[in-house]
Amino acid sequence: MIETNRLLLRPFVTQDAADLLEYRREPLVNCFACMKLNTLEEARAEAEKLAAQPESCLAIVLKDSGKVIGEIEGHAESASPEDHAPADTVSPCWMLNRAYHGKGYAYEAARAYFEHLFGEKGIRRIYAYTEDYNLPCQRLCEKLGMRREGLFVEFVSFVNNPDGTPLYENTFQYAILKKEWDTQK
Numbered sequence: 234m235i236e237t238n239r240l241l242l243r244p245f246v247t248q249d250a251a252d253l254l255e256y257r258r259e260p261l262v263n264c265f266a267c268m269k270l271n272t273l274e275e276a277r278a279e280a281e282k283l284a285a286q287p288e289s290c291l292a293i294v295l296k297d298s299g300k301v302i303g304e305i306e307g308h309a310e311s312a313s314p315e316d317h318a319p320a321d322t323v324s325p326c327w328m329l330n331r332a333y334h335g336k337g338y339a340y341e342a343a344r345a346y347f348e349h350l351f352g353e354k355g356i357r358r359i360y361a362y363t364e365d366y367n368l369p370c371q372r373l374c375e376k377l378g379m380r381r382e383g384l385f386v387e388f389v390s391f392v393n394n395p396d397g398t399p400l401y402e403n404t405f406q407y408a409i410l411k412k413e414w415d416t417q418k
Contacts, residue, residue, distance in 0.1 A: 237345045240338065241294040242305060244287035250276040252301035253283075256330035268328075293329065293342045302338060303329035305346050309356075321357040323350050339373055347377060351411045360408035371405060378417045379407035 235242035254276035290306035309320035363370040390399035
């Protein structure tokens with residue numbers, strides 16, 4: 234469990250289903266389209282799945298009320314998979330209930346998560362992808378001290394155009410090294 238002034242980042246429990254449904258009912262960006270939930274039954278199944286994998290995805294929880302307002306997770310990879318090198322790079326992903334946008338919760342959660350990854354997990358590099366139209370996420374990455382490393386033009390498709398063809402999106406990559414994180418503290 235990771236604790237901040239206002240938040241807890243903790244493993245999901247099955248009782249989080251209603252809160253999970255609340256923010257996954259209508260994902261704000263296309264990269265989360267595959268995570269959409271339509272019913273409380275789907276949300277219960279997803280909460281059970283997440284609860285069974287406590288290291289994979291953490292619930293972002295308001296300390297004062299216990300309400301789950303989002304989630305954060307990281308996908309680890311090694312610099313040299315063929316040599317079975319230890320995972321030293323993480324690509325985090327975060328999603329927040331739109332009712333809680335603009336209150337600093339995403340920054341607070343991501344900052345604590347980054348500190349956990351760099352300080353406790355020994356991660357060397359963190360990178361994140363964000364769509365070119367997702368300005369709040371770009372600002373968050375920059376506020377976290379991440380640098381924009383590049384733009385992938387028509388990089389990936391998560392949804393289709395009205396005519397059924399893939400809608401390819403432009404995607405920015407941001408990153409920060411542990412030594413850069415340590416310098417900015």
